[in-house]
Amino acid sequence: MFTFLLIVSLTTVRAELVCRLWRRSELPMFSKDGDITIGGIFAFHDNPIDVNHPFKSFLNFRELQNAQTMIFAIEEINNRTDILPGVTLGFKIYDSCRDVRLAIKSAMALVSGPDGRLINDDSCIKPLTVPAIIGQSSSSPLIGIATSLGPFNLPVISHGASCACLSNKKLFPTFFRTIPSDYYQSRVLVQLVKHFGWTWVGAIRSDNDYGNYGMSTFEEIAQQEGVCIEYSEAIYKSYPRERYLKVVDIIKKSTSKVIIAFVSFNDLEILLREMFLQNVTGFQWIGTDSWISAKNPSILEYYKIMSGAIGTTVSNAFIPGLKNFLLNVRPSDTPANTGMTEYWEFLFSCSTTKQNQTTRLPPCTGSENLSGLDNQYTDLSNIGKANNVYKATYAVAYSLHNLLACNTKDLNKTCSKNFKIEPLQLLQYLKTVNFTTDPAARVKTYDLINWQLSKDGMVEFVTFGAYYAFLSEGQQFVINYDSIVWTGADNKVPKSVCSDSCHPGTRKAAQKGRPICCYDCIPCAEGEISNTTDSPNCLMCYEEYKSNKQKDQCILKDIEFLSFEEKMGILMVTLSVLGASLTMSVALIFYMNRDTPIVKANNSELSFLLLFSLTLCFLCSLTFIGEPSYWSCMLRHTIFGITFVLCISCVLGKTIVVLMAFRATLPGNDIMKWFGPIQQRLSVCTFTLVQVLICLLWLLISPPFPNRNLKHFTEIIIIECALGSQTAFSAVLGYIGFLALLCFILAFLARKLPDNFNEAKYITFSMLIFCAVWVTFIPAYISSPGKYTVAVEIFAILASSFGLLFCIFIPKCYIIILKPEQNTKKHIMGKIPSK
Numbered sequence: 001m002f003t004f005l006l007i008v009s010l011t012t013v014r015a016e017l018v019c020r021l022w023r024r025s026e027l028p029m030f031s032k033d034g035d036i037t038i039g040g041i042f043a044f045h046d047n048p049i050d051v052n053h054p055f056k057s058f059l060n061f062r063e064l065q066n067a068q069t070m071i072f073a074i075e076e077i078n079n080r081t082d083i084l085p086g087v088t089l090g091f092k093i094y095d096s097c098r099d100v101r102l103a104i105k106s107a108m109a110l111v112s113g114p115d116g117r118l119i120n121d122d123s124c125i126k127p128l129t130v131p132a133i134i135g136q137s138s139s140s141p142l143i144g145i146a147t148s149l150g151p152f153n154l155p156v157i158s159h160g161a162s163c164a165c166l167s168n169k170k171l172f173p174t175f176f177r178t179i180p181s182d183y184y185q186s187r188v189l190v191q192l193v194k195h196f197g198w199t200w201v202g203a204i205r206s207d208n209d210y211g212n213y214g215m216s217t218f219e220e221i222a223q224q225e226g227v228c229i230e231y232s233e234a235i236y237k238s239y240p241r242e243r244y245l246k247v248v249d250i251i252k253k254s255t256s257k258v259i260i261a262f263v264s265f266n267d268l269e270i271l272l273r274e275m276f277l278q279n280v281t282g283f284q285w286i287g288t289d290s291w292i293s294a295k296n297p298s299i300l301e302y303y304k305i306m307s308g309a310i311g312t313t314v315s316n317a318f319i320p321g322l323k324n325f326l327l328n329v330r331p332s333d334t335p336a337n338t339g340m341t342e343y344w345e346f347l348f349s350c351s352t353t354k355q356n357q358t359t360r361l362p363p364c365t366g367s368e369n370l371s372g373l374d375n376q377y378t379d380l381s382n383i384g385k386a387n388n389v390y391k392a393t394y395a396v397a398y399s400l401h402n403l404l405a406c407n408t409k410d411l412n413k414t415c416s417k418n419f420k421i422e423p424l425q426l427l428q429y430l431k432t433v434n435f436t437t438d439p440a441a442r443v444k445t446y447d448l449i450n451w452q453l454s455k456d457g458m459v460e461f462v463t464f465g466a467y468y469a470f471l472s473e474g475q476q477f478v479i480n481y482d483s484i485v486w487t488g489a490d491n492k493v494p495k496s497v498c499s500d501s502c503h504p505g506t507r508k509a510a511q512k513g514r515p516i517c518c519y520d521c522i523p524c525a526e527g528e529i530s531n532t533t534d535s536p537n538c539l540m541c542y543e544e545y546k547s548n549k550q551k552d553q554c555i556l557k558d559i560e561f562l563s564f565e566e567k568m569g570i571l572m573v574t575l576s577v578l579g580a581s582l583t584m585s586v587a588l589i590f591y592m593n594r595d596t597p598i599v600k601a602n603n604s605e606l607s608f609l610l611l612f613s614l615t616l617c618f619l620c621s622l623t624f625i626g627e628p629s630y631w632s633c634m635l636r637h638t639i640f641g642i643t644f645v646l647c648i649s650c651v652l653g654k655t656i657v658v659l660m661a662f663r664a665t666l667p668g669n670d671i672m673k674w675f676g677p678i679q680q681r682l683s684v685c686t687f688t689l690v691q692v693l694i695c696l697l698w699l700l701i702s703p704p705f706p707n708r709n710l711k712h713f714t715e716i717i718i719i720e721c722a723l724g725s726q727t728a729f730s731a732v733l734g735y736i737g738f739l740a741l742l743c744f745i746l747a748f749l750a751r752k753l754p755d756n757f758n759e760a761k762y763i764t765f766s767m768l769i770f771c772a773v774w775v776t777f778i779p780a781y782i783s784s785p786g787k788y789t790v791a792v793e794i795f796a797i798l799a800s801s802f803g804l805l806f807c808i809f810i811p812k813c814y815i816i817i818l819k820p821e822q823n824t825k826k827h828i829m830g831k832i833p834s835k
C-alpha cells in the first residue's frame with residue numbers, strides 16, 4: 001500500500017516535472033537549525049483512529065521524554081569538543097501519531113525539506129536534507145518508514161521498534177536499532193516462564209507486527225522448551241468491543257493462571273478496562289517492555305487486575321544532566337517548534353496563546369513548573385527507551401564524526417566542511433560505529449520488572465533482576481526472589497500447569513489431541529518402577545527384583561523354599577521323625593520278641609531289613625526340607641530312590657517267600673530251597689543295585705542342581721532343585737513303580753493262601769496304598785508350584801512309608817503286645833487245616 005501511494009504520488013506530480021509531496025507537509029514539532037540536521041519521528045499523539053474509546057490519553061508523555069532526550073543529546077554533542085568539533089547539529093522532529101500513514105508522511109516531509117520537493121527538475125538528484133532519522137518506537141509504522149525510505153538509502157535508527165522481522169537486512173538494509181530484537185525478548189519470556197515452573201500459559205498479543213512476530217517467536221521457543229499455550233488471542237485498539245469481551249471470556253474460562261501479553265499498551269488498556277468491569281482477577285501477568293513499565297493515570301485500577309505483574313524492560317540507565325534538562329523545558333511559540341505547547345496546556349490547564357481568548361482556559365502564568373508533576377515524562381526511574389534514543393543520537397554523531405574525518409588529535413580540531421553527505425556513506429559508517437555511553441549497562445540486555453504497591457499506595461516498578469543475553473545458558477538470569485511480589489493474597493509463586501506432575505511410581509501418558517503439558521499419570525505395572533517425578537516411562541526391574549508397593553523402587557523378590565522354620569516344614573519334620581521312631585519302636589518290639597513264633601514265622605531277616613529301610617525312607621524326607629544346596633539336591637532324589645527300592649524289594653522278597661512257602665507246603669515240592677535266605681538277600685541286593693546304578697548314571701551325566709525359578713511367579717523367586725535329567729527322574733520313579741506293581745500283583749495272587757498270619761493280604765493292601773499315593777502324587781507334583789511341590793513329595797513319601805509300616809507291622813505288634821495268647825506256633829499254624 002505504501003509503495004503504491006508513493007508511486008501514485010510520483011506519477012501524478014510528474015505532470016509538473018517536479019516531484020512534490022502529495023500533500024503539503026506540516027511543520028515539525030521541534031526543530032533547530034544546524035550545519036547538519038538530524039531527523040526525528042516520535043509518536044507524540046496516540047493513534048487518532050482510537051477516538052471512539054473514551055478512556056484514551058491522547059498525549060504520549062513517554063515519547064515526549066524520548067524526543068527531549070534526543071534534543072538533549074544533540075545539545076550535549078554540540079557542547080562537546082571531542083565529537084564533531086566545529087560542526088553544529090540541528091534537528092527536525094515530526095509527529096507520527098503511532099500511525100503508519102502519518103509516519104510515512106513525516107518521513108517524506110523529512111526527506112523533502114521545506115519546499116516539499118523530492119527530486120530536482122534537472123538533475124533528478126537532490127541531496128537529502130537529513131542524513132539519518134532517529135525514532136519511531138513502534139514496529140508497524142517503522143516498517144512503513146523503512147520500506148518507503150529504502151530507495152533513498154536513508155538510515156533509520158529506532159529506539160523502540162523491536163520486532164524481530166526488522167532484522168531482515170535484505171528487506172530493511174537501512175534500518176538500525178538500539179533496542180534488542182524481540183527474538184531475545186521472546187526467549188527471555190519463555191525462560192522466565194520456565195524458570196518459575198509455569199508450563200500452561202495463556203497468550204495475548206497485539207494484532208500488529210510487534211505482537212504477531214513477538215508471539216510467534218515466543219510460541220516457537222515455548223514449544224521447544226516444553227511450555228504449552230492454552231489460548232493465543234489477538235487484540236487491537238480498533239477492534240469492536242465484542243472481540244474484547246470474547247477475549248475476557250476466554251481468560252475467565254481458562255485453567256492457566258499465567259498470561260503472557262505481547263501487546264502495545266494502547267491495546268492492553270482496553271482489555272484491562274473490560275476485565276476491570278468484570279472483576280477478572282487472580283492472573284499472573286507477564287509483560288513486554290512496551291507496557292510493563294508504562295506509568296498510566298489509571299494504573300491503580302489496573303493494578304487490581306494485574307498485581308504482581310512481571311516483565312522485561314530495556315535495561316535502565318543513568319544519563320547525567322538529563323533530569324535537569326527535561327524539567328527545565330518550556331514551551332516555545334516559534335513556528336516549527338511548538339511541540340511542547342499542547343503538553344503544557346494539557347498539564348497545567350492553561351492557554352499559552354495570550355492574544356486569543358476564545359478557548360475557555362485561563363492564560364498560563366509563567367510560573368508553571370514541571371518538577372512538581374508525576375507522569376511518564378518526569379518519571380526517570382525507567383529510562384531504557386530514552387537511553388536508546390540517546391545512544392542512537394550518539395551513533396549518528398560518531399558516524400558523522402568518522403565520515404567527516406574530524407581529527408580531534410589535531411590542535412585545530414576541525415572537521416571537513418563538506419556537508420553534502422551521501423546517505424550510503426553514512427550507512428557504511430553506522431555499520432561499524434563503536435562507542436560506549438554507559439559502560440555499566442552495556443552487557444545487560446533486559447531488566448526484570450515487578451509491579452508492586454509502595455507504602456503510600458502508589459504502583460511502582462521494582463527491578464528484581466536482570467537478563468544477560470551474552471552469558472552462557474543457565475547463568476543468564478540474576479534474580480532477587482525475595483523482592484518479588486506475586487499476585488494473590490498469599491504472595492506465593494502462582495501455579496500454572498495443565499496437569500500436576502506425576503509422582504514417582506507413575507508415568508506420564510499423553511492425552512489424545514491435547515498439548516504435551518496435559519497428561520495423565522498412570523501407575524507403573526507390576527515389576528516396573530519410575531523413581532523420578534514426571535517420568536515419561538516406567539523401567540522394568542531386573543529379573544531378581546520386583547517393584548515395591550509405591551512402584552518407585554526395585555526390591556529383591558521374596559525367596560521361597562520349604563524351610564525348617566515354617567509350620568509346614570515343622571509338621572513334615574515331626575511326621576518324619578515320628579515315623580522313624582515308630583519304625584524303630586516296632587523294630588525294638590520285634591527284636592525283643594524275636595523268639596516268638598509270629599516274628600519267626602514272618603521271615604525275621606527281611607522284616608528287620610524292611611524296618612531299617614523304612615526308617616531310612618522316613619528320614620530321607622528330611623533332605624527335602626531346607627534351602628536346596630548342591631549337595632541336598634543330589635542327595636534328596638537319589639536317597640529317596642534307593643531307600644524306596646530297598647524297601648519295596650524287601651516287601652517283594654516277603655511276598656515271594658509267602659508264595660514259595662505255600663508251594664513248599666504242597667507235597668513233593670521243595671521249592672523253598674530255591675528261595676532261601678541267601679537268595680532273598682541276593683535278590684534284595686540286585687533290585688537295589690539296579691536303582692543305585694540308575695542313580696549313579698544320573699549323578700554322573702546330569703545331576704540335579706539348585707535353581708532359582710523366576711518364571712513361575714512374578715513376585716517370588718522359587719529356589720528348587722532342578723532335576724537335571726527328567727528321564728533319570730522318571731527312570732527312578734518308574735523303577736520303584738515297576739517293583740511296587742510287581743509286588744502288588746504277586747501279593748494279590750498270594751492273598752487267598754490259607755495262612756492266618758500270611759502277610760500277603762496286608763502286603764496287597766499296603767501296595768494298594770503305596771500305588772494310590774504315588775499315582776495321586778504325579779498330578780499334584782505337576783500342578784502345585786514352588787515349595788508345595790516339595791511338600792507334596794514329602795507327603796507322598798511319608799504317606800507311603802506310613803502305609804507300609806501300618807499295614808505290614810501293626811497287626812503283628814497288636815498280637816505281640818495285646819494278644820500274646822495268640823502268639824503260639826499252634827495258633828499260627830493251626831488255622832491251616834481249618835481252611
Ligand SMILES: *[C@@H]1O[C@H](CO)[C@@H](O)[C@H](O)[C@H]1NC(C)=O
Binds near residue numbers: 072075076079321325
Ligand atoms: C551546553 O552548554 C550550554 C552553555 O554552556 C549550557 O547552558 C547547556 O546546559 C549545555 N547543555 C548540555 C546538554 O550540556
Ligand SMILES: *[C@@H]1O[C@H](CO)[C@@H](O)[C@H](O)[C@H]1NC(C)=O
Binds near residue numbers: 279281
Ligand atoms: C472482585 O473479586 C474479588 C475476588 O475474586 C472479590 O473479593 C471482590 O469483592 C470482587 N469485587 C467486586 C467489585 O466484585
Ligand SMILES: *[C@@H]1O[C@H](CO)[C@@H](O)[C@H](O)[C@H]1NC(C)=O
Binds near residue numbers: 355356357358
Ligand atoms: C482567535 O481564534 C479564532 C478561531 O480560532 C480566530 O478566528 C481568530 O482570528 C483568533 N484571533 C486572534 C487575535 O488570533
Ligand SMILES: *[C@@H]1O[C@H](CO)[C@@H](O)[C@H](O)[C@H]1NC(C)=O
Binds near residue numbers: 367369
Ligand atoms: C521548579 O521548582 C523547583 C523546586 O520545586 C525549583 O528548584 C526550580 O528552579 C523550579 N523551576 C522553574 C523553571 O521554575
Ligand SMILES: *[C@@H]1O[C@H](CO)[C@@H](O)[C@H](O)[C@H]1NC(C)=O
Binds near residue numbers: 410412
Ligand atoms: C590550523 O589552522 C590554521 C588556520 O586556521 C592553519 O593555518 C593550520 O595549517 C592548521 N593546522 C593544521 C595542522 O591543519
Ligand SMILES: *[C@@H]1O[C@H](CO)[C@@H](O)[C@H](O)[C@H]1NC(C)=O
Binds near residue numbers: 434435
Ligand atoms: C569497540 O571498541 C572497544 C574499545 O574501544 C574494543 O575493545 C572493541 O573490540 C571494539 N568492538 C568492535 C566490534 O570493534
Ligand SMILES: *[C@@H]1O[C@H](CO)[C@@H](O)[C@H](O)[C@H]1NC(C)=O
Binds near residue numbers: 531532539
Ligand atoms: C532411578 O533408577 C535408576 C535405575 O534403577 C537409577 O540408575 C537411578 O539412580 C535412580 N534415581 C534415583 C533418583 O533414585
